[in-house]
Amino acid sequence: MALLSINWQPDKQVATPIYQQITNYFQEQIAKGNWAVGAKLPAQRKLAEQFGVNRSTLITALDELMAVGLITSNPGSGMVISGNHWSSLLAEHVNWSQYVKAGQFKPNSHALQKINQFETDAVIRLSTGEPAPEQFPRPLFQRAFAHLGEQLTSLNYTEPAGILALRQQIARHLEKVGIHTHPENILITSGSLQALQLVSMSLFPKDATIYTEAPTYVKSLHVFQSAHTHLAGIPMDSQGLAYWQMNAPTQGHHAILYTIPTFNNPTGIVMSAERRQQVLQTAQEHRLPILEDAAYQDVWFDQQPPQPLKALDKTGNVIYFGSISKSLAPGLRIGWTVAAKPVIDRLTDVRMQTDYGASSLSQLVLAEILADPEYETYQADFRSVLTKKAAAAEQILHHYWDDFATWQTPTGGFYLWVRLADNINIPKLFDLATAHNVLFNPGSIYDFQPNQYIRLSFSYESSDRFEQGIKILTDLIHANFNV
């Protein structure tokens, strides 16, 4: 059998333990099919030398690889690559792997996530769409826990569409934005990503065109991009979707509109009240069903945004997606879909085949919190802090970036959508930034063509750390690009 030749070394600068870098490397080589089953490993002493690690680190790695069956030790012949049957199946699924990886922009973002697990403080996350830990309303959760601790008599499967008490609270909550609905028209999902999955699995006709704003959050996912549908980006002006640029659907061809009218992710654009009426009208004329993603509905600064499309919808043509991830806690994994009853029934059926429903515990806790009179106070505080952080972030950008960047002042949401000067190479800046522990999202992952934008979140990090991150980016930009 061939002896493997290895020219790779672990990176001692990153937080991933050395032995784990070695096991990761082995697994990758085997999964990719680079190392054939039966290939022989160099002697331990030589391997340790080649990797530049001490013998005990190497042995830790080899032990783990043996435990999972990727290498075996044969008396006489030393260690050989054994692989297992699942690994060989993995190797045959390369396309799926590409499919999944493509959503992450850079192959090393997975490595970065790992770094985060070890050294959260070391990485400045201007990328993430999560609320700041400082804003976590622990008293609300404590009260909910205490109440549940007294009341809970079981934690079994729930009603297929979600716990009734939660659907009632959500119906009440939706009244405030002008949506008058009933628990029967609400399906609880594991966040709104699952809702989009369910809709795409159970309602999208083959070869349908999905119209959407360009840029849009949904372009960064793979949820709608099965072989049988086609995403078509429509530009926006300051009032939102330029709906007149949608092609009139031809006979026998299905089209659907997916829109984030309120604080579009990533741009922050809000569709005006007038535009909303026009979009609804156009959709009605062209028999175009609408998916309204309202993830940022409750995250406004000074002024409540116009009513959702769903509030103006007289025909049940709009499916509305809400979520608690942006305004309270993504870790609850709770979203809600509001639609006509036959649609809810269909989605519920499919959902029950997928995972038997969302966590009862998350649902019960959220029902308690939404019913807590202090929830309104928390929401007002949350918005007020976020408003201040948005203003601070903009000031920081003005201070450091006025020479080479432009943006619109957001009126809600978590993000600044920043256009950088043409001579700043964004993929290169992204690589430099990640190497310096600053994460941001390149605008291209949201768009239908390359662009000069980046998305900066001011929600998760404190304003001080936001400034630290911007300083690092500023230094990198000055050192590497001619601005």
Added chain:
Amino acid sequence: MALLSINWQPDKQVATPIYQQITNYFQEQIAKGNWAVGAKLPAQRKLAEQFGVNRSTLITALDELMAVGLITSNPGSGMVISGNHWSSLLAEHVNWSQYVKAGQFKPNSHALQKINQFETDAVIRLSTGEPAPEQFPRPLFQRAFAHLGEQLTSLNYTEPAGILALRQQIARHLEKVGIHTHPENILITSGSLQALQLVSMSLFPKDATIYTEAPTYVKSLHVFQSAHTHLAGIPMDSQGLAYWQMNAPTQGHHAILYTIPTFNNPTGIVMSAERRQQVLQTAQEHRLPILEDAAYQDVWFDQQPPQPLKALDKTGNVIYFGSISKSLAPGLRIGWTVAAKPVIDRLTDVRMQTDYGASSLSQLVLAEILADPEYETYQADFRSVLTKKAAAAEQILHHYWDDFATWQTPTGGFYLWVRLADNINIPKLFDLATAHNVLFNPGSIYDFQPNQYIRLSFSYESSDRFEQGIKILTDLIHANFNV
């Protein structure tokens, strides 16, 4: 426009409110395309008469139908069916509907679930695989809540594979059944149904044959039955899977073994220790990867079952699925998959595209509970109560059914797998039983051919209510079949 002719009436015997039966009926007719958009409704007085309901009930129903846009009221022409664009898409997805419905054995099981929501006590559920509410360990949850209430500083997205503390606890828990693994080899899922979904989406080769025990739980699902795989049932003897009856895979053809070696659902059969070794050996020889479903692993009566296949697996060839649903609380929606690292990485990637992970709250609470020294005591109590309920259930069957039924004494799990005399028509008995508020699962939903079995759960209901249910079934059997 045509005036609709309606010959249907709501059923006043069931718990679903009358107005809701009417809205359901309208929605069904429209979704099915039975009623064309534009069709005219009879006058309210005539409709109320036709339905045999009073006017105010009818108006409640019509109001709701108007609210969701399924009917509109036109001045001059009365009420017409308006439908909406989603309804027309629904009508085009009939195949999916059948796909989903087929898993539920009877179209009215959905209606039955609804009845359950209203009148849980009225229905005796000998069908459900849930622990009894009486066994719910509230003190464990109270302590977990109290601790979390003090400690929780945020509830954001978790590590993609699940919270590390939980994976550590699960690794520790698995030591007890002889599985030595690491947190890196564990993926937390939303119950094990999701794990099966993920595996089938990301690892099953096209046209693969999935060998499985006959009968088997997985036959009652649709998770493995995509167009591109083929389930092949292999009989069992008293030692478990008759592995020698699997066809040797031919060149270029993939096969996978899915097995529930411990307390097979529905039969309760336990694969013997010797058979486990033989199955592993055969799988190794034929390059057959193994999926081991261990949902009932911890639910044994007097004697711990043989070690899982995963504990005996030296090559990483077994993917192991565990779950907290049967031994603690299905409402947490937490399961775990144990596999070689490349497999876990692949599943994790796909999982993140599906729903961004399981509820952080469920994960944190479960990590607390598994770490609680009282968890062992709870488990022992749980098993002891279940053992008594199983014995009581058997005595009840002996008392009422010895003349026309046979079964094996279970040594763990939740079920009695009961063969009824040939002249008992099981589909008919099922219909009669549901009409009398007793639910059981017909054996055919688990099998590859019709059979004379039913599955009775002794877990959820008290022994008294189990007896009540059996009495009702006994009366129905005597009154309708010649036994």
